[in-house]
Amino acid sequence: MKIFRHTYKGIVVIALMTISCSKEFFNQVPDDRMTIDEVFQRREESERYLANVYNYIRDESDQTLDGNSPNFGVPWLGASDEGDITYTSQPTYKINLGNWDASSNLYNFWTHYYAGIRAATYFIQHIGDNQELLSLPDGEALIRQYRAEARALRAEFYACILKQYGPAILLPADEVISPETPYEEFALPRNSYDECIEFIISEFDQAAAELPTWYANDLDYGRMNKAVIYALKARTLLYAASPLWNGNTDYANFTTKDGNQLVSQQVDLSKWSRAAAAAKQVIDLNIFSLYKKYDGNGQLDAFTSYRDLFLEPWNTEVIFARKDNLLGARWEWRSTPRLAGGASGNGVTQQQVDAYQMANGEIPITGYNGDGTPIVNPASGYVEEGFSQEATSFTDAGTWSMYVNREPRFYVSVTYSGSYNLNRTAFPAKIGFFFKGNNGKSGGANNFSQTGYLTRKNIHPNSNQQTGSRVARPLILVRLAEIYLNYIEALNETDPGHPDILKYLNEIRERAGIPPLEGALSQDEMRERIRLERRIELAFERHRWFDTRRWKIAEFTDGGKFWGLDIDKGENFDDISFYKRVVFEERVFGKRDYLFPIPQSEIDKNERLTQNPDW
Numbered sequence: 001m002k003i004f005r006h007t008y009k010g011i012v013v014i015a016l017m018t019i020s021c022s023k024e025f026f027n028q029v030p031d032d033r034m035t036i037d038e039v040f041q042r043r044e045e046s047e048r049y050l051a052n053v054y055n056y057i058r059d060e061s062d063q064t065l066d067g068n069s070p071n072f073g074v075p076w077l078g079a080s081d082e083g084d085i086t087y088t089s090q091p092t093y094k095i096n097l098g099n100w101d102a103s104s105n106l107y108n109f110w111t112h113y114y115a116g117i118r119a120a121t122y123f124i125q126h127i128g129d130n131q132e133l134l135s136l137p138d139g140e141a142l143i144r145q146y147r148a149e150a151r152a153l154r155a156e157f158y159a160c161i162l163k164q165y166g167p168a169i170l171l172p173a174d175e176v177i178s179p180e181t182p183y184e185e186f187a188l189p190r191n192s193y194d195e196c197i198e199f200i201i202s203e204f205d206q207a208a209a210e211l212p213t214w215y216a217n218d219l220d221y222g223r224m225n226k227a228v229i230y231a232l233k234a235r236t237l238l239y240a241a242s243p244l245w246n247g248n249t250d251y252a253n254f255t256t257k258d259g260n261q262l263v264s265q266q267v268d269l270s271k272w273s274r275a276a277a278a279a280k281q282v283i284d285l286n287i288f289s290l291y292k293k294y295d296g297n298g299q300l301d302a303f304t305s306y307r308d309l310f311l312e313p314w315n316t317e318v319i320f321a322r323k324d325n326l327l328g329a330r331w332e333w334r335s336t337p338r339l340a341g342g343a344s345g346n347g348v349t350q351q352q353v354d355a356y357q358m359a360n361g362e363i364p365i366t367g368y369n370g371d372g373t374p375i376v377n378p379a380s381g382y383v384e385e386g387f388s389q390e391a392t393s394f395t396d397a398g399t400w401s402m403y404v405n406r407e408p409r410f411y412v413s414v415t416y417s418g419s420y421n422l423n424r425t426a427f428p429a430k431i432g433f434f435f436k437g438n439n440g441k442s443g444g445a446n447n448f449s450q451t452g453y454l455t456r457k458n459i460h461p462n463s464n465q466q467t468g469s470r471v472a473r474p475l476i477l478v479r480l481a482e483i484y485l486n487y488i489e490a491l492n493e494t495d496p497g498h499p500d501i502l503k504y505l506n507e508i509r510e511r512a513g514i515p516p517l518e519g520a521l522s523q524d525e526m527r528e529r530i531r532l533e534r535r536i537e538l539a540f541e542r543h544r545w546f547d548t549r550r551w552k553i554a555e556f557t558d559g560g561k562f563w564g565l566d567i568d569k570g571e572n573f574d575d576i577s578f579y580k581r582v583v584f585e586e587r588v589f590g591k592r593d594y595l596f597p598i599p600q601s602e603i604d605k606n607e608r609l610t611q612n613p614d615w
Contacts, residue, residue, distance in 0.1 A: 040126040043133050049123055050146055053153050054222070056116030057322055058109070058160075060542055061475050062330035063346055064090055065107075075107050077346060077455075080545040081557045082535070084347035084451050084564075084585065098588030102597035102615050110165055110599055113157040117171060120154035123147075125175075148210035152224040152232075155203035158196060159236045163546055166245075166254075166595045166612060167193045167262045173203075189256040189608040193263050197240045204233045214287055221314050222323030222474065227285055231319045231478045234278035238486045241271035241493070242550035244594060254613050262610070272493040279487035282319070283504075288480040290511045291317040302408040302513025303394070310458040313473050317481065321474035329470040332463050335455040337415065337439040338447045340427035341465030344439060346540075348414050348453035350563035350581055353402075355535050356410035358382055361514035363532070364406075372563055372581050381405060385579070395419075396430075400579050408513040413457040413539055417565075418573060422461040434570025434578035441567045450584050451564030457540050476541070481508055485534045492530060496523035505530065508537055549594050559589030590614065 039045040058074070064085055065073030078085035078092030085092050091106045100106055124147050133139040161168045167190045191199075208229040215221055239245065247267030254262045282288075291309035295301045309317050336342025354365045354374060364382035365374040376382050383401035391397045394411045395404050399418045403410075411419075417434060421427040432438050433452045441448045460471035484504040491498050497520070506516035517529065531551070535544060548554040562585045570578030592614030603609055 040130050041132060043130065043136075046123075046127055046130050046133065046146070049119075050127075050150060053116060053120050053123055053150055056113065056119070056153070056157060057477070058112070059322060059475065062334070063092075064330075064334060073107070074542065076542040076545040077540060079558075081349060081548065081562070082352040082539055082544045083455065084349060084449075084562070086343075086345045086347055086448065086450055087446055096585060096587040098590070098593075102600040102603065102611065105599050105601065107164075107596065108599045110161060110596075110602060113161050114171075116157045117154050120150040120157070121171065121173065121175075123150045124154075144210045148207040149224040151203050152207035152211075152229050155200045155207065156232050158200050158203075159232065159239075162193065162196055162200075162236075163239060164596050165598060167191060168196050169609070170196060170199055173199075187606045187608050189258065189260070190262060190610055192261060193240070193245050197236065200236055201233060204229050204236075208233075213285065218314065222321060227282065227287055228320045228478070230278065230282045230285070231483060234275065234282055234483060234486050235478070237271070237275035237278045238490055239546070239550050241275045241490060243552045244550045246271055248552070250591065251613060254610075256610050257608060269494055272490045276487055276490035276494060279483050279490065282483045283480075283487065288319060288483075289316045290480060290507060291315045292511055300511070300513070302511065303412060305511055306409050307412045307457075309479070310476060311460050311471070311473060317479045318474075318476055319480060319483070320478040321476045323474050329463075329472075332459045332470055333465055335415075335459055336465045337421060337427065337431050337454060338444055339438050340421040340423065340431075341467075342447075344444065344447045344449050344454060346455040347449045347451040347564070348455055349451055350453075350565070351557075352535075352539065353410075353414060353416075353453060355532065356414075357407045357514060357532075357536070359405045359407055359514065361407070361509065361517075372561065372583070385576070387574070398573070402579070407536075409536055409539075413455070415454040415456040417452065417578070419456075422456070422459050423464050426464045426466040430573065432570075432573060433565070433567060434573070434575060435568055436571050437573075437578075440570065448567065449564075450567065452567050452578070453564070455540050481511075481537050482541075482543070484508055485530065485537065489527075489530050489534070492523060492526050496526065501526060501530075505533060508533060512537070552594070554594060555589050555591070558593070559587050561586055 034042070034045060039049055060074045060076065062073060063077045063083075064087065073091075075092050075095060077083035078090060079095045087093070091100070091104075094100045094104070095106065127133075127143055127146050127150075130143065133142055136142065158168055158170070169188045170191045171188070207224065208226045211225045211229070213226040215223070215225060245263060247265060248263055249265055251263035252265055256262065291305060291312070293301050293304045293308060309315055314321070331346070332342070334343045334345035336344075338344045356364075358364050358380045360381060362380035363377055364380040366377050367375040369375060374384060376384065383404070386401045388395060388397055388399045388401055388404045392404060394406075394408070396418065400416075403416050403418065415431060417432050417437065419431055421431060429438060432440055433449055434440050436442050439448065460473070463470040484507065488501045488504050492501055502517060509516055521529065531547070534547060538544070548557045561583045563581050564584040566578055566580045566582045569575070569580070592612070595612045597612055597615035598609060603611055
């Protein structure tokens with residue numbers, strides 16, 4: 001085992017260099033190269049193959065698409081109501097305006113994940129023939145472990161397809177399928193969503209039975225084990241219980257070409273119970289805890305707790321992460337203001353800014369008037385306009401009042417005019433996004449925020465974009481706070497009023513530095529509070545795009561007017577013309593947009609493949 005761990009660590013770095021590694025690897029035929037049969041006779045090469053299967057877990061730290069490389073770019077920020085990508089050349093701009101179709105081939109992860117599925121299946125079917133492994137005293141145990149890891153990866157690849165596209169095609173699980181076999185040879189219809197879920201869960205369960213509960217040492221971090229599988233299973237079941245897939249009558253005519261129903265038309269509350277139980281299984285492992293840091297007086301420091309949980313590798317909250325996050329520097333670069341060495345590329349919408357609660361835990365804005373002005377909750381203490389007279393723990397005197405006395409997670413997550421760059425050495429001055437500000441539109445060419453805000457979360461304060469010095473760390477894929485939120489969301493749908501709902505919601509709020517919720521809330525009221533907490537706690541972590549869709553609220557949240565500040569106005573920090581809410585984009589969202597279209601090239605290859613509704 002020790003040899004494998006050291007080998008694996010090096011292999012992952014190599015494998016992560018290119019997503020096309022498997023194709024190139026198996027096309028090698030010179031005398032000094034191995035055939036595919038020889039790969040599965042040698043331990044090191046089989047382990048290299050498994051490492052490359054892991055590589056199909058996408059690096060989703062970059063929100064923009066550079067060229068046509070499948071390594072780059074995801075739409076989850078720029079096509080959701082929490083963010084905006086500055087550059088109109090990006091595909092998310094086309095998506096938001098509705099200027100795309102199934103032939104556009106945008107963010108084609110369908111093909112990517114099926115390549116991973118075929119690679120995992122091929123590994124599962126061939127690793128048992130590895131004579132070098134079988135000759136070891138623990139060889140059979142190693143083979144069972146490696147096969148289980150590949151099985152879990154395959155299940156997760158299917159789960160990723162379901163999140164983006166809906167019902168998948170379940171390829172034969174017990175046949176030997178070469179990674180080079182043309183996809184055209186598998187002209188199969190889509191399976192129903194529930195059939196896909198049952199297959200994924202059975203695969204997760206079978207894999208978990210063969211794997212340890214947690215990592216033996218840090219060299220194993222990033223690999224599949226029981227805890228990781230339980231967490232992925234819980235997420236998958238939560239999605240399956242959600243309104244998009246649980247009795248969605250909008251999909252009554254969503255069938256295969258043979259007339260088989262792809263989405264169940266009856267609401268089944270037991271799906272929520274199953275999701276709650278799966279999340280509780282993770283919690284009951286008692287391995288993880290919310291990451292917390294304390295000040296010199298022993299008091300919880302909510303700001304550094306929330307900030308540093310993304311910066312300290314494999315802390316107590318991290319369940320699963322992409323170990324070698326080679327592209328993480330792109331998130332930092334695009335989230336950093338231009339004159340601090342960044343690209344000012346990852347904007348934050350005013351809607352997302354408005355979502356953050358106040359320091360007293362109250363919701364500041366309860367809705368909007370027809371002209372876009374907010375309806376303010378008077379109990380919150382929120383002030384929409386004017387400049388503060390006094391400094392606070394997070395703001396200087398003279399800060400626009402909108403940003404004063406917000407909860408600590410706001411200051412971790414959003415860069416606004418009047419705040420400072422995290423690395424003050426790279427840029428010591430206050431940041432100004434107004435028209436003539438130091439990072440405003442007037443001097444920005446293409447590198448300025450369209451909204452007047454930038455994402456700030458998951459930027460290391462010791463990274464210096466001016467010098468290209470960046471602190472590497474894993475990309476968190478699953479953490480305990482998500483599991484808490486998954487659990488209480490599912491529990492509220494089946495057992496409203498259960499004491500665990502407030503317990504775990506308030507644990508998250510306590511770590512966030514805001515008062516607990518108290519008193520009895522109705523099921524509907526609690527549902528909205530859980531969704532709000534999820535929007536804030538998991539902001540910019542690639543959840544919001546999926547959440548609004550599985551809740552069937554995206555037509556209300558992701559279409560229509562999108563607001564920011566008036567970046568065409570403002571001479572200085574005191575110029576109030578900049579702080580006026582304005583529409584920076586009107587987005588188009590229709591029923592079809594709840595799912596990505598199956599790429600037209602796949603439809604053309606498989607006459608039995610049904611396209612998603614309305615595409």
